[in-house]
Amino acid sequence: MTDQNQTPEGTEAEAMPDTAAAESPDGRISPEARIQALEAELAQIRDQHLRALADMENLRRRAQREVEDAGKYAVTKFARDVLAVSDNLERAAQAVPPEKRGGDPLVDQLAQGVDMTLSSFRQTLETHGIRRVDPLGERFDSKLHQAMMEVEDRTKPAGTVVQVLQTGYVIADRLLRPAMVAVSRGGPKEGAPAPETPGSRVDTSA
Template sequence: MTQNPATEDPNLEAAANAAGQPQAAEGGSEAGTAALQAERDDLKDKLLRTLAEMENLRRRTERELADAKAYAVTSFARDLLGSSDNLRRALESVPEAARGGADATLKALYDGVELTERELLKTLERHGIRKVDPQGEKFDPNLHQAMFEAPDAAIPKGLVSKVVQVGYKIGERVLRPALVGVSAGAPKAAEPPPAGENGGDKPASH
């Protein structure tokens, strides 16, 4: 039986195998490089996302800490507002004429209450709490609560004509809105009666 000459020579078979190897190696190298680039891009994207999330977390934490510091006394401050209101009512209950009168005891009491009120307001201000007294200012629904609207010839329409109760802010937030009355502007002039009414222009009868 006669054998195929190509299979009889091992050197020919080895040469044939060597001739096909470079192309296979080149194809494998390109595929590996593409895979590495894809993995690199994926890792880079994940890293950027992680860094962005960490920065957002840092900013959010700083903001929450600042808010906690600024508004930590909100409940306590709101409880103190009643005391401030009572001090103001006590001062306003003393007649103007009696404040500088001859009664030294009453004057000393008035001065003491007034000093206490000032010190309380200063203490509140040191903690970021400010009084809102909008007399004559434009009505702002974010800061004021309208109790009534009434004509007022001295104050233009839309301005606060009376402060029923002062308000307070803590930081940029409203601790308590001011209770106010709002001017409706000057009252409308009475319209003259139509001609012929009340006998004004009615011709006399004979």
Template sequence: MKPNDTEHQNAAPQADSTSEAADTAVDPVVTLEAERNELKDKFLRLMADMENLRRRTEREVADARAYAVANFARDMLNVADNVRRGIENVPEEARESAEGAFKALLEGIDLTERDLQKTLERHGVKKLDPLGQKFDPHVHQAMFEVPNADVPSGTVVQVVQSGYVIGDRVLRPALVGVAKGGPKTNGGEPQGADNASSAT
């Protein structure tokens, strides 16, 4: 073997190892771009999480403001009911012929009821007046059915106890009597008829 042949053999492995090293060496720009993209993705996800948290917190604060008085208002409904019962239990003849202290007492009770209703409304509590409306199981509770062919079946014809809502939530459903036997509404039996039947 000639000395030149040995040099060529030694040079060939060195060239191969140099090309392998060049292949395995990573460009620092590519590495930095990959890290930047990863950090950008994490940042965007974090921003989205923070925005969702902000919206959820705003919604919870708004609900807390709107419904904070719900339990107190629910307790006050019994007071409103008792005041109304007191007014309704005075016969009309006695009311018309009332004089002196008794007349002042009746006027005071009327004034108290009006003021109580205004106070409840100021805090977002509204009284439901379902008489003559179609039965709605979301805000009404059927207590009995009333045979009445003059009004559409499923119409509220009697209110046993007033209902109240606070915001868009039912504080207390109205206890009602529902008409039965009248003309059908919406081409069939109204939604409340089954509920009214089950209540009897």
């Protein structure tokens, strides 16, 4: 008679965990299994180490970029405050244009002093990485210019800066203040061929 409580042959071995298969008869883990476990742990540690190195490099670059930006743009707020001084000096220099000088020696000396002060002031700004944006005659650029009005001027391509109402400034590679300008309208499109005049066409059919 067959014992109903008897376990079929092989059932116990199939139910045994995989780790047990790697154990030696006395219950210890085999060297091969131990090596595989250590290799897996080493690979994990190596991956964590590489990730940590990448994070440290990114942090170093970010800190370096912040230091460089701090050096470039540290005077941004101060620069904006002193632009009004530059504007006033420009207005004072324009108050006595060169064609109106030569009549009064005192006025001439005063105008010359304003010109020298304005020139020195501009050089000081450039020393600190602050450059003027004076786009007269250039194509309008919304990144650097602010259009205040349009002027009918058919001698210029549409969108050309025909008047600078207020000089703009950039600090390093950032816009500090846009140039306020007037742009032309109604002229020929940039790159379009100029209208022909009688006799201007050369006949090449001969």
